[in-house]
Amino acid sequence: MGSSTAVSHRTQAQRFAAFKDALRERSLKSTSQRDDIARVFFANDQHISVEELYREVKRVNPRVGYATVYRTVRLLRECGLAAERHFHDGEARFENVEEEHHHDHLICERCGRIVEFANDAIERLQEQIAARLGFVITRHKMELYGLCAECRSGRTPHAAAKRESRVSRT
Amino acid sequence: MGSSTAVSHRTQAQRFAAFKDALRERSLKSTSQRDDIARVFFANDQHISVEELYREVKRVNPRVGYATVYRTVRLLRECGLAAERHFHDGEARFENVEEEHHHDHLICERCGRIVEFANDAIERLQEQIAARLGFVITRHKMELYGLCAECRSGRTPHAAAKRESRVSRT
DNA sequence: ACTGGATTGAAAGTGATTCTCATTTTCGTG
């Protein structure tokens, strides 16, 4: 059956260093706000919204403004360190990017739990379909919505608390 | 290889009748606004935005308000006659729902052309993956973004004009 | 340390969508 494998290859510190390098490369300045926001982002291995990130950062450094969190998150995206996702709750969520491989999401509609997965067979089929219709794919988005085992079993829904941070390679 | 088949099984008139039936079932009132909006929606076999729908309806009946178009589109969605889609241009688009089968989208990032397709093999794989992770799928979303043959060949991009309204069954 | 351009925060601005509420319309009943 499917095997679950952890795939966080870079440590927080390595990611943070990559961020600092990216700033230098682009001749952008290092500021305490950027550092704090990036650190909190890298420490959080989940699908975090800007709102959530803002609140977390506030606890570390109460002087940061909302706009700066947005700006920094955009910066992280442009540096290839964050990936933006739009699930169906209206707000964008960001996740750490691992150089390795793209993945998709399985979302529990009851408790909000998000499980990541990757499947090569599906990716190959997508390429085939696109090719038949004359397209070359540059990126894709696949989200499966449903109910997780726990929610179906009627046990206490755990308020999206236990978000998975592993990719299941199937 | 893949075969393309037209799948619009209900005529505009049949869809309109279904709408009127749905209103009656829910003891909602028939109004000229609702009728006009629904008629325009059913006549348009593409992925229309509320803005576009509003403009079209205005030409038929200039007294309809923006809010009513939004309300009616929501109603159509609730009646199962319209499906809401969120591609990456910020605004929601609605399409006619055919009872038959769900489909996914292939979107050209250059000209905006949207091609629909359906693929059972992928759907089966999705079910398998979800099952392995303990989920039961209720719905999904799959969008492939890329470049269509025409845009890659460098010919004049046709400003999203020729939107496809056929589902390619692959 | 100096200094000019980058960065920041607060608040105003956006764009899509929803809500409010006074006015109008529909439709079952008399």
Added chain:
DNA sequence: CACGAAAATGAGAATCACTTTCAATCCAGT
């Protein structure tokens, strides 16, 4: 057909997530 309650409408205000503005502040190269 006329009533009248309940529903629907439209104009504009409100909301929500996000971006921009701009004066004040901060960083980094000299």
